[in-house]
Amino acid sequence: MSASILEENVASPETPGSKFFPPFVPTAALEAEADQRLAQFPEDQKRSAVLPLLHFVQHHHGFISAEAIEWVAARLDIAPIKVLEVVTFYPGFRQSAPGKVHFRVCRTLSCAMGGSHELMEKLCELTGIDRSHADSHHHPVSVSPCGKWSVEFAECLASCGTAPVCLVNDDFHEGIAPDKAADLLAKYRD
Amino acid sequence: MITYQAGKQPDPREHRLIFKNVDREGWDPSIDCYLRDGGYEDLRKAIAMEPKAITEEVKKSGLRGRGGAGFPTGLKWTFIPPNNTKPVYLICNADESEPGTFKDRYILHQDPHQLIEGMVISCFAVGAKVAYIYIREEFPEAALILEKAIREAKEKNFVGTNVLGSGFDVEIHVHRGAAAYICGEETGLIESLEGKRAYPRIKPPYFPAVLGLYMCPTIVNNVESLCHVKHIVRMGGDEYAKLGVARNTGTRILCVSGDVKKPGYFEVEVGKITMRELLYDMCGGPKDGRSFKAVIPGGSSSKILRCDEKFTLKNPDGTSRELGFWDIPMDFDSLAACGSMAGSGGVIVLDDTRKISWILNNINTFYAHESCGQCTPCREGSMWMKKISDRLVAGEASPKDVATLESVAYQIDGRTICAFGEAASWPVEAIIAKFREELIADTRPENEDAPHNPEAEAQRRFLQPA
Ligand SMILES: Cc1cc2nc3c(=O)[nH]c(=O)nc-3n(C[C@H](O)[C@H](O)[C@H](O)COP(=O)(O)O)c2cc1C
Ligand code: SF4
Ligand code: FES
Numbered sequence: 001m002s003a004s005i006l007e008e009n010v011a012s013p014e015t016p017g018s019k020f021f022p023p024f025v026p027t028a029a030l031e032a033e034a035d036q037r038l039a040q041f042p043e044d045q046k047r048s049a050v051l052p053l054l055h056f057v058q059h060h061h062g063f064i065s066a067e068a069i070e071w072v073a074a075r076l077d078i079a080p081i082k083v084l085e086v087v088t089f090y091p092g093f094r095q096s097a098p099g100k101v102h103f104r105v106c107r108t109l110s111c112a113m114g115g116s117h118e119l120m121e122k123l124c125e126l127t128g129i130d131r132s133h134a135d136s137h138h139h140p141v142s143v144s145p146c147g148k149w150s151v152e153f154a155e156c157l158a159s160c161g162t163a164p165v166c167l168v169n170d171d172f173h174e175g176i177a178p179d180k181a182a183d184l185l186a187k188y189r190d
Numbered sequence: 191m192i193t194y195q196a197g198k199q200p201d202p203r204e205h206r207l208i209f210k211n212v213d214r215e216g217w218d219p220s221i222d223c224y225l226r227d228g229g230y231e232d233l234r235k236a237i238a239m240e241p242k243a244i245t246e247e248v249k250k251s252g253l254r255g256r257g258g259a260g261f262p263t264g265l266k267w268t269f270i271p272p273n274n275t276k277p278v279y280l281i282c283n284a285d286e287s288e289p290g291t292f293k294d295r296y297i298l299h300q301d302p303h304q305l306i307e308g309m310v311i312s313c314f315a316v317g318a319k320v321a322y323i324y325i326r327e328e329f330p331e332a333a334l335i336l337e338k339a340i341r342e343a344k345e346k347n348f349v350g351t352n353v354l355g356s357g358f359d360v361e362i363h364v365h366r367g368a369a370a371y372i373c374g375e376e377t378g379l380i381e382s383l384e385g386k387r388a389y390p391r392i393k394p395p396y397f398p399a400v401l402g403l404y405m406c407p408t409i410v411n412n413v414e415s416l417c418h419v420k421h422i423v424r425m426g427g428d429e430y431a432k433l434g435v436a437r438n439t440g441t442r443i444l445c446v447s448g449d450v451k452k453p454g455y456f457e458v459e460v461g462k463i464t465m466r467e468l469l470y471d472m473c474g475g476p477k478d479g480r481s482f483k484a485v486i487p488g489g490s491s492s493k494i495l496r497c498d499e500k501f502t503l504k505n506p507d508g509t510s511r512e513l514g515f516w517d518i519p520m521d522f523d524s525l526a527a528c529g530s531m532a533g534s535g536g537v538i539v540l541d542d543t544r545k546i547s548w549i550l551n552n553i554n555t556f557y558a559h560e561s562c563g564q565c566t567p568c569r570e571g572s573m574w575m576k577k578i579s580d581r582l583v584a585g586e587a588s589p590k591d592v593a594t595l596e597s598v599a600y601q602i603d604g605r606t607i608c609a610f611g612e613a614a615s616w617p618v619e620a621i622i623a624k625f626r627e628e629l630i631a632d633t634r635p636e637n638e639d640a641p642h643n644p645e646a647e648a649q650r651r652f653l654q655p656a
Binding site for chain 2: 040042045047048049050051052054055076078082085086089090091092093104107108109110112113136137154155156157158159160161162163167170171172
């Protein structure tokens, strides 16, 4: 069942961002990460390493593909469905490529009051992103036609006092009023 | 004398223990910096004590958990079964995801060794040889800072085997979540750490202190709570308990956001400042030309309070007294007595320019997105509450919808596996109770029969052919 469940349920459509990420292949670095993470848990609890391994994969390949799920499942001696159910549960995991530069703008109350939705609009306007098909559950990420940029709303990023805030890849930015969107983008132009 | 970065000076009414080093001039998260400031001395003191004696001091201190529920920390530690033979785990809850809360962020980024010291002391007290810091995915930089800090602490033998020659071994690992609010709920967190979907477990029987991680006794504490342990060891429980007010001891960090002139974080003695002092004196009052309307006092899950409210409270001798909103002391028991809660310390302020239906809809959108989906009342109810408030903000709701919304909320509350059910429904219940007229003013009676989606429109055409 294991192979077919992924075949039938995992489709990772190409996006304009795909060209910026190498396809999944198990690397020595991934093997080393797996060894290191597995050492943090009791020997009979390998499954605990699923989140860290998925983070590693997503960091290097942009999203979690069927091949990656299969590899992680085999490495942790669990059925692929156990990995897939984690991928589909957590908003932090993606099943298709974002842009090279991914913006996560806080949507929640204090940031919304501080103008984060206007910030999102401004970012989309400046990058040519069409968010009209975005929905928070199934299609949270919208990618620009050139593949360089993508946006997504995040829930409260725990910096409400410096609203509005956003993450750009792994960098945190605070106090980004909508009129600072262009300056923020400029930092990631090349 | 400690000096702070320009513009980041603490307010004179603050009492800084946990945030002593936050925004401090010349401070960095390295172990050298921490050691120069007398770091890890409290661990030296603790490790020479009996583990039970540390728990005793924590009990005496009156420390109540800073993660949301306000449960006494020392008491929680004693719930590990006395005849236990399984490994004991300690988990630091660094998921910080309750909207309005932004305190753990600064500890994790700027003062990781304070947390590590607090954790090693706590591990020693409860007998845990392995500890995990479960940190939200959206703190990628903090995860690296913590991993580095743990390596540094291991090199100096504050963590690892035979800590400071005491014979006590402890390992600390950093574990990143994946952007799900429900991982802040302690049993959801444990499931997530086991590599599963973060479906909270039902209590009883799954009280973590008895059946936690891998079905072993597990102590879950918030970042700030674990930091307090270090200061309790230094000061002694009795001395610590002199800070704050009766049953609400110590200091705590209040995070103020929203419509104030100067939002920010303030570490104060619990219960020693009032709502007025916090919002006017420390946060500079409302923005120019505006006035305060309402406050969500303890994270978005806590019940909203109107700034013109008056409360009738019971005195210990059975008599009662009146308390106006502005005179509420910021402590667990006072806020609970006013029908809300101190929660995670996240104070969200709304002024008169805010439309309450819009606020409600933003909150509902959060909970609809974050329900783990295990229990029907929560999964369906949180989605329905969002759909109804979507209609409210779009001007498509009828007055009846407000009553429907209220009834949905009350059907979630108390009928779910975890406290997310209350977290999602309390804001709705309180907003409707306190702002019913304003919500109704956004509705139109003729919307009552209007179809809200294509299916309803098709049905209407079928039932009432033109
Ligand atoms: C829906 C929900 C979300 C929670 N989120 C957090 C959180 O982000 N951080 C936290 O420390 N506690 C959170 N809690 C509380 C934890 O379940 C737990 O009570 C707490 O971590 C215990 O630590 P403490 O006793 O030190 O407060 C949450 C609880 C619920 C019901
Ligand atoms: S109350 Fe909601 S979040 Fe909690 S277990 Fe049930 S469905 Fe999940
Ligand atoms: S609401 Fe945006 S960081 Fe909290």
